[in-house]
Amino acid sequence: MNSLTEENYLKTLFILSNETGEVNVIDLSKRLNIKMPTVTSMMKKLADKKLVYYESYKPLRLTEKGKKEAGIIIRKHRLTEMFLVKVMGFGWEEVHEIAEQLEHTRSPSFFEKMDEMLGYPKLDPHGSPIPDKNGKVEWKKYSKLSDCKTGDTLKLAAVIDSSEEFLKFLNSRELKLGLKVKVKSIEPFDGTMVISYGKKQSETLSHTVTERLLGELMDI
Amino acid sequence: MNSLTEENYLKTLFILSNETGEVNVIDLSKRLNIKMPTVTSMMKKLADKKLVYYESYKPLRLTEKGKKEAGIIIRKHRLTEMFLVKVMGFGWEEVHEIAEQLEHTRSPSFFEKMDEMLGYPKLDPHGSPIPDKNGKVEWKKYSKLSDCKTGDTLKLAAVIDSSEEFLKFLNSRELKLGLKVKVKSIEPFDGTMVISYGKKQSETLSHTVTERLLGELMDI
DNA sequence: TAATTTTGTTAGATGAATCTAATTTTGTAG
């Protein structure tokens, strides 16, 4: 069995790999708020457990075993988020922190039951895919709103950031997944966008916001 | 904030105090499966935090602060058990181990929501009272079935042991809380009882079982 | 009361997960 600490390293390494391809010690260190020497020694420990390939000064990579275990933790995290929203009535902005804790619960039947009650969902409340019981996951390739051009229409499908602050901001603008947003103009200097969606005729979003919104580009 | 480890000591000390009055190092040690020197040093630490009164060779006692914190953990444990049974459909024999983990979750709103969904229950699935938000709890004084005499009728209200094995045994005999059981005879040698309840005309229970069953004595 | 058993404490060690400081390796910019 892996400790809670090890689980957090595995999960974060898995997610970073899918975000950015290569993951270096410093990346994990920043994401986990843990100093680099600590990360190095944990990588050696995980390598001993055959969960990570580790070679000094080389990028960090999960083994197949590591990917599987990480995927299962992410599964538990995302099922929990879905459960908190759909069954318990939490807002999507409230669930990430709670799931961060519950994801370490050791009880297959607890998550089985959630899955069943939810009707075997494929996505979490933030649009991220829920890995299957073997930790396997298909990552859809969405476009970032920030990469759209004037005139494009994007159907929002996922957020890149599940923090309470960001999601509260989206709530305040009535931005939710499923909405079709149209790019009305882009400020060349800093990428600020003016968009329209639903009843909103023109809403201004900073680049910081638009690069955290993913969706499918609609033709027309 | 207290660590998960500290929380388990507090909770166990609280429960043992109410079970047996005085609690000594050896009692906590046995209940937690932790060696006595470890318990002693943890008691010193909790005393520094004003959660426990500690004097060498004296019984262990929680301070008011300690009782409150312990009560709140027990509240989370018992609300969780109730939630697992009533909302998620687990059997009463399956929930203790899961609650043992979830009780350490740091999220007041998570337990608020459970409480709300359950309609502010006063008892957990094993008949134990759920402490209020300040950790206060009223322990009802029930009679043990093992203390009953031939001819007595006891309305089952709580079990003393929430382990999966014991509750599965009760399930196998269709023994549940709320049932009225009548003592038909008692073997003087070892206290084995023959009882009747529901459709069962005569069921034989060992002392080990009857001393774990609590209820209210019915007159008549 | 004296001997023995039980309970509790002290002392010192260990492993997990973290840190800081110092050093080394790698990458980059002139």
Next chain:
DNA sequence: CTACAAAATTAGATTCATCTAACAAAATTA
């Protein structure tokens, strides 16, 4: 190609929670 900066590693310390071994106090038994 050298110098500097960034990234990574090594070495050594710290804190938490645990253990074993040795000793001491309290309780029980004879």
